Amino acid sequence: MTTGQTVRLPSVDRILGDAACLELIAQYGRVQTLACARVLLAELRAAMLAGAVCEEGASIALIAAQMAERLQSQSRSQLRAVFNLSGTVLHTNLGRALLPDAAVQAVVEALQWPMNLEFDLDTGKRGDRDDLVEQLLRELTGAEAATIVNNNAAAVLLMLNTLAQGKEVIVSRGELVEIGGAFRIPDVMMRAGAVLREVGSTNRTHAHDYAEGINQHTALLMKVHCSNYAITGFTKSVELDELAPLAAKHAIPTAVDLGSGTLVDLAPYGLPHETTVRETIAAGADLVTFSGDKLLGGPQCGVIVGRADLIAQIKRNPLKRALRVGKLTLAALEPVLRLYRAPDLLAERLSTLRLLTRPAAAMRAQAETLLPPLQAVLGAAYVVTMEAMKSQIGSGALPVDQLPSFGLGVRSAPGARLSNPLGTLEQRLRALPRPVIGRIAQDTLLLDLRCLEAAHQAAFLAQLGELRP
């Protein structure tokens, strides 16, 4: 450090003429590189005035190196790939379902080529974007017709607004769901312009409650899947096969918000049974709404399937235009739906199902491999152990069923005196080039290995050395 002694800063021209900076210009462009050089020089000048810059600190090589670091961090995308070791497979905050290769290829093609999005290749006339997947959805659900919107919240909003604006919709008090992220049935109902008519009680609702709720203002009977909670004990809800005939007798449609759009029985894959869309249609629902990126394993979207006349009415609502999906969504959705035609290959091909059906033994073997290198980089301040744990499906699907899994647990070593050891470690893991997201439970940082597929294990290991102190 030199104080009082003059340090000469190189000129902008000399910096930009340096070989290292010429490379930066080639990569980031002259405008950005010049701006970066100016900011850095101004900072150095200010630091000099404060007497905090030494001769070497002002060398062109060091300035160029700092510029390279800044330009790189400025050009890093804000939306980043992470390792999801949280134990929640369909993690809403981490983007839910991962898409299979077939969908990835289709999206890449849709990004680079014009598409027959709304163009009928047979007639050469204008087409309808829903037609691209409607046939598949009819086949997979048994419904007469289908339409796609931006997400399931949009599907519910659009359905309610179309069928029940200014009219009443009957819902059981046990099904007035709040999904995370401010989706509440009563609020959506209000925004759709419909009047919620609650019937029954929180734990018990009978068919006669619905029957007594029906009047000349009733537009719809609605059931909502209790996605993220379970009512247990002294309970009664009215099943669809009992409700649908009651609604039909009064010529009122029945709608079901199913949340997760399960298209196959999950039991044969060793998972808990979840009511499928087909079962719901067969039980008499006139309309069913569900998400594309929950158990279905596709891109974010909302699907409405059901009676052709009601779907046609929904498609005529101007709100449909505001809520419609783009070509990338449809490009991804079609191949995902197609995978369901081969249910025997689904657990291998559909990423979501593959993750959900990974046996605990596979994660256990990975934990054995990963424990020594993780312990080595963490050093004596932490103790890494193998842990049996439970993964969750997530996104409100089967909230009380948990999947046996395996992973690593990290605890603060006895006697180590860090002030917030686990919080600090979580932060260090998040600061990795590909951030690692775990969870803390009972003074242990848990890294569930269910979502670390074998193909990504090497990348996970390779960056461990960059864990900063």
Ligand SMILES: *Cc1c(COP(=O)(O)O)cnc(C)c1O
């Ligand atoms: C998840 C869910 C929604 C919202 O779906 P998004 O696709 O996240 O908009 C609505 N209703 C139920 C029952 C759900 O489980």
